[in-house]
Structure formats: structure tokens, C-alpha cells
Amino acid sequence: MANLTDASVQLFERSSDERFESIDALREHCQQLRNESRERWIAPDEFRAAVRPPALVLSLQGQPNGLTDWSFGQTCRLARVTKETINRLSADTAAQVLEETLPRGGKPIQVLTRNETVRAVHGASYTRLYNVDLLHMLKEFATDFEPPPVGVNGATGLYCGEQDLFAFLIDPTGWAEIGGEAFAPGFFLWNSEVGRRSLGVKTFWFQAVCQNHIVWDATEVAEFSRKHTANVHDGLTGIRDLIANLVETRDRRRDGFVTLMKKAMEQRLGEVPDEVVALLRTRGFTRSLANQAVELAVSNGRLTIFSVVDALTRLAGRLPNAGDRVAVDERAASLLSLAV
Numbered sequence: 001m002a003n004l005t006d007a008s009v010q011l012f013e014r015s016s017d018e019r020f021e022s023i024d025a026l027r028e029h030c031q032q033l034r035n036e037s038r039e040r041w042i043a044p045d046e047f048r049a050a051v052r053p054p055a056l057v058l059s060l061q062g063q064p065n066g067l068t069d070w071s072f073g074q075t076c077r078l079a080r081v082t083k084e085t086i087n088r089l090s091a092d093t094a095a096q097v098l099e100e101t102l103p104r105g106g107k108p109i110q111v112l113t114r115n116e117t118v119r120a121v122h123g124a125s126y127t128r129l130y131n132v133d134l135l136h137m138l139k140e141f142a143t144d145f146e147p148p149p150v151g152v153n154g155a156t157g158l159y160c161g162e163q164d165l166f167a168f169l170i171d172p173t174g175w176a177e178i179g180g181e182a183f184a185p186g187f188f189l190w191n192s193e194v195g196r197r198s199l200g201v202k203t204f205w206f207q208a209v210c211q212n213h214i215v216w217d218a219t220e221v222a223e224f225s226r227k228h229t230a231n232v233h234d235g236l237t238g239i240r241d242l243i244a245n246l247v248e249t250r251d252r253r254r255d256g257f258v259t260l261m262k263k264a265m266e267q268r269l270g271e272v273p274d275e276v277v278a279l280l281r282t283r284g285f286t287r288s289l290a291n292q293a294v295e296l297a298v299s300n301g302r303l304t305i306f307s308v309v310d311a312l313t314r315l316a317g318r319l320p321n322a323g324d325r326v327a328v329d330e331r332a333a334s335l336l337s338l339a340v
Contacts, residue, residue, distance in 0.1 A: 004204065004215040006188050007148075007168040011155040011213045018161040019154065022147070023135065023169075026158045030132040030165070036115060037193075039128065041108040049075075049098035056091045056098075058111075058118055066117040070163050070194055074121040078102060078109070112194065119162075120194035127232045129199055131165045134191050137236050138167075141243050145169040145187070151213045163196035165189075168213060170206075176253030178219065181333045183207055185250045186215065187243065192228075199232055200225030201239045203246045263339035264306040276303050284331050289315060309335050 020026040042060050050059040057064045058075065067075065076083040079101040086094045112120040112128070138145075147157040148170050157168035170186035183205035191199045201224050207217040224242050226235030270276035273294045280290035289312070296311035297303055309332045316328035 007213040014159045020158040027135040049095040071118040164192035174250045198225045
């Protein structure tokens with residue numbers, strides 16, 4: 001099993017204005033961005049550097065357009081001049097350098113603009129997939145999935161900024177049994193409309209998510225990605241298939257897990273408290289913890305497998321050391337395999 005840090009990295013990199021509270025809010029934002037954006041094909045001779053005091057801008061067919069940090073970097077790469085070099089120059093000198101180094105002639109340049117600002121600059125081979133198209137597919141095939149609990153600094157797991165989109169979604173009701181332990185399904189989804197990263201998805205089954213949005217003890221991890229070339233829209237099919245497979249597996253396993261939990265709620269772990277304590281001792285629990293768990297289980301009802309597992313989980317939450325809590329939780333979950 002692996003611990004996945006993809007969402008945790010996003011949690012610490014994203015500013016508050018890039019976070020969204022729900023999939024609907026994220027989709028509305030992406031739809032607005034799509035509506036306000038325009039793809040343009042500009043002949044190299046009409047793609048020129050200029051100055052709109054005090055800033056460097058691009059003149060597209062004679063109309064000045066501002067630059068984002070990302071599109072500025074792309075323009076510098078197109079001119080084969082380092083971004084760091086241009087940043088050291090005055091706006092007038094920078095415009096002159098770019099005028100002398102930007103390509104002239106050849107194929108048109110693909111430019112994505114929004115409200116007189118250039119979002120992206122690409123060559124003819126780049127094919128764009130808009131974030132909202134990806135989210136529309138998600139709405140149809142991942143209806144039961146939702147963001148994880150809010151993490152530190154108010155992180156939501158749903159992000160969209162100037163350069164890319166990232167979504168972390170789980171099914172909190174999809175718990176199922178795998179190898180005698182409880183797992184729930186989840187996935188990461190990403191895309192960029194401006195060429196910052198590929199289109200992709202990573203699906204998995206996990207046991208826990210912490211406030212830093214680290215996914216703990218992930219298994220059956222599957223990843224698919226596609227570059228933004230001519231067949232990038234076919235990537236939606238690959239992503240849809242992975243998510244559909246995750247949902248199908250969830251439904252199949254959840255039925256088995258429900259059956260297992262029903263048995264665990266009915267089957268006794270032992271006839272008397274001393275018998276249960278002795279069994280817990282053979283499973284690696286300390287005598288003190290075993291006695292406390294049995295006492296708590298008895299006070300809440302019968303000595304069923306489920307009541308003892310629940311008692312152990314509650315007691316584990318009181319332990320001061322995180323490693324001890326995880327160890328007790330794992331041993332407690334293993335007791336479910338005794339249900340027959």
C-alpha cells in the first residue's frame with residue numbers, strides 16, 4: 001500500500017482564491033472562464049511585442065493584450081529568450097528584444113485570450129480541452145463522489161487557478177472490504193487549458209485522509225494521462241472508463257461489505273468477557289486495552305465483533321501517539337475477518 005501526496009501538495013500551493021467549496025461552484029467558474037475565453041489564430045507577423053505603459057504587452061492584429069505570468073513565459077520560450085533575461089529589462093527594451101527574436105513567417109500562432117489578456121500561447125499542434133468539459137463528464141459518471149473533509153488552511157480539495165485545475169474526490173459511503181480491511185474509493189483529476197500540465201486521473205482505494213489531505217494506505221492505484229495533442233479529447237473516454245470501473249468495483253464490493261458488517265453486528269466474539277480478552281491478547285492488544293474495550297462493548301450491548309471493533313476504535317482515538325493509534329485501528333479492523 002502507498003501514501004499518496006498529490007492532494008497534499010496542492011493544499012499547500014493553492015491560494016484562497018483558487019479554492020472552491022463544491023463541484024457545482026467549480027463547474028460554474030470553469031464555464032464562465034470558457035465563455036469569456038477566445039481561441040485565436042494569429043499570423044506571426046501580427047503577433048508583436050509592444051508597451052502599454054508601464055507594462056509589456058502583446059499586440060495581436062494591432063490590438064494590445066496584457067500577459068499573465070504563464071503566457072509571458074510561453075512568449076519568451078517562443079522567442080527563445082529566457083524569462084529571467086527579459087524580466088531584467090525595461091518594458092521598452094524587453095519589447096525590442098522580443099520584436100527581434102519572435103519568429104516571423106510560418107504557421108499561425110494559437111493564442112487564448114480573455115478580456116484583452118493573453119492566457120496562453122501555443123503552436124499549431126496543441127489541442128485544448130476545456131476544464132468545464134471534463135467536469136461535465138464527471139457530473140454524469142461520478143455522482144456519488146464529493147470533496148474530502150476540509151483540510152488545514154481551509155483547503156477544499158477542489159482547485160482552479162490561472163494555470164490548471166485539480167480535483168480530489170472521495171465516496172464517503174463507499175466503504176468496502178479488501179483483504180479483511182475497510183477501504184473507500186477516491187480519485188484525483190487534473191487538466192490545464194493553457195498547457196501547464198497534461199489531462200489525467202488517478203483512482204485508488206484508501207483507508208484514511210488526514211487534514212493535510214495525504215491519502216493513507218492506498219491500494220489498487222491506477223493512473224491515466226494524455227498530452228494535449230490532436231487526440232486529447234479521446235482522453236475523456238479513458239478517464240470515464242477508469243472512473244466507471246471504480247464505481248462498478250465499489251458497488252460490487254459494497255454489497256459484500258454490507259453483508260460482512262451485518263454478520264459482524266450479529267456474531268459474538270466470545271461468550272464471556274474473559275474469553276474475548278484472551279482472544280484480543282492473541283491479536284496483539286495489551287491486556288489493559290483489551291479489558292477497556294470489552295468493558296466498553298458490554299456497556300453498549302452484546303460482545304459482538306462489531307461492538308468490540310467499535311470500542312477499540314474509540315479507545316484508539318484517545319491514544320497520544322499517532323503511530324499507536326494507527327496500529328490499534330489496523331488490528332481492530334482485522335477482527336472483521338472473523339465474521340463468517
